[in-house]
Amino acid sequence: MADIKKLFYTTIFSQTISSDGKFLFCGSNFGEILVFSIDRITCSAESSITDPEKLPTVPLLVYSLPEKCQVYSLAFHKDFLIAGLNGEVCGYQWSSKNVTIGKKAWSVKLAGSVEHTDVNEVNYLWLDGEDEILYAGCGDNIMYAISLEDGRVVRQYQGHKDYIHCVSGCMGKIATASEDGSVLLWDSRQTKFTGKIEPHSNKLLHRPEYGKWQGTVSITEDWLVCGGGPQFSLWHLRSLECTTDFSFPSQLHVSGFIEDKIYAAGDCMNLYQYNFNGDVTAVIQISAPAVYSVVHQTDPNKIMAIAGASSQIDVCTNFSFRDIVLNTYKK
Numbered sequence: 001m002a003d004i005k006k007l008f009y010t011t012i013f014s015q016t017i018s019s020d021g022k023f024l025f026c027g028s029n030f031g032e033i034l035v036f037s038i039d040r041i042t043c044s045a046e047s048s049i050t051d052p053e054k055l056p057t058v059p060l061l062v063y064s065l066p067e068k069c070q071v072y073s074l075a076f077h078k079d080f081l082i083a084g085l086n087g088e089v090c091g092y093q094w095s096s097k098n099v100t101i102g103k104k105a106w107s108v109k110l111a112g113s114v115e116h117t118d119v120n121e122v123n124y125l126w127l128d129g130e131d132e133i134l135y136a137g138c139g140d141n142i143m144y145a146i147s148l149e150d151g152r153v154v155r156q157y158q159g160h161k162d163y164i165h166c167v168s169g170c171m172g173k174i175a176t177a178s179e180d181g182s183v184l185l186w187d188s189r190q191t192k193f194t195g196k197i198e199p200h201s202n203k204l205l206h207r208p209e210y211g212k213w214q215g216t217v218s219i220t221e222d223w224l225v226c227g228g229g230p231q232f233s234l235w236h237l238r239s240l241e242c243t244t245d246f247s248f249p250s251q252l253h254v255s256g257f258i259e260d261k262i263y264a265a266g267d268c269m270n271l272y273q274y275n276f277n278g279d280v281t282a283v284i285q286i287s288a289p290a291v292y293s294v295v296h297q298t299d300p301n302k303i304m305a306i307a308g309a310s311s312q313i314d315v316c317t318n319f320s321f322r323d324i325v326l327n328t329y330k331k
Contacts, residue, residue, distance in 0.1 A: 012307035016074040027071025035061040042301040075125040084122025126167040137164030181212030199230040227252035265291035287312040
């Protein structure tokens with residue numbers, strides 16, 4: 001039987017998928033990492049399961065962090081589950097055979113600036129798997145590049161004037177979204193930003209009732225989407241011109257590119273999908289009043305998991321509508 005407090009007050013801040021694409025990891029505000037089988041989830045969409053112990057809607061494993069702190073961000077590399085905590089990035093050995101998370105195998109302390117010595121949340125992790133560099137967007141306004149070969153902080157990217165909400169990268173280019181209202185563009189080899197977007201300064205995007213902060217950014221080789229307080233928008237990377245503004249009804253926390261579509265979610269009980277012209281192509285109803293994390297993959301199983309201010313996680317196996325609702329705790 002689950003703790004009643006957890007049933008009603010759980011927030012899932014972060015998610016990631018294992019390298020083999022078979023396990024979904026979810027990080028909560030109660031300092032726990034919940035593990036689900038993607039094989040079970042996708043198979044259950046095609047068959048009926050009556051054995052409660054085999055239900056895909058409950059986690060295979062609930063791992064409590066010794067630190068008991070909120071799991072702000074997650075990533076996965078090779079056999080390591082990586083968690084962004086308070087001023088620290090930790091790696092935990094993962095065994096898919098035994099479905100176990102081992103003790104902390106390594107840790108990288110982020111010193112932070114003098115003004116942020118008490119709390120420096122690692123708000124977002126983006127992994128460049130090819131170069132084995134982990135980028136951490138943090139509460140001290142800095143993005144750190146961490147080498148996963150030796151655990152060193154190899155670069156610090158400073159330019160934001162408030163904390164970083166989101167990091168996204170593609171082919172050596174990186175974008176960061178911040179509470180200061182800007183999206184900064186970086187060359188991964190340089191510590192000074194190469195471009196800057198301030199959507200709140202665009203009259204078509206500015207929404208003064210929500211503020212200027214930028215909560216999400218996602219990039220491809222040619223395009224960038226971002227949003228937060230200002231309206232959700234699409235930008236051409238070379239020209240840094242806004243080409244499309246989307247009709248998202250509230251504040252935004254997540255966005256991304258999926259197949260030939262763009263998705264967005266935030267303080268709204270729907271996830272919206274759009275084409276590049278701004279037309280809505282799908283509206284997916286979700287369980288949480290606010291979404292803070294979306295992860296997806298197309299291989300080996302097609303799945304999108306949507307999580308936020310709820311003890312339930314919504315799953316789409318076709319990217320168009322919700323198939324299954326996962327429960328982070330047994331009732």
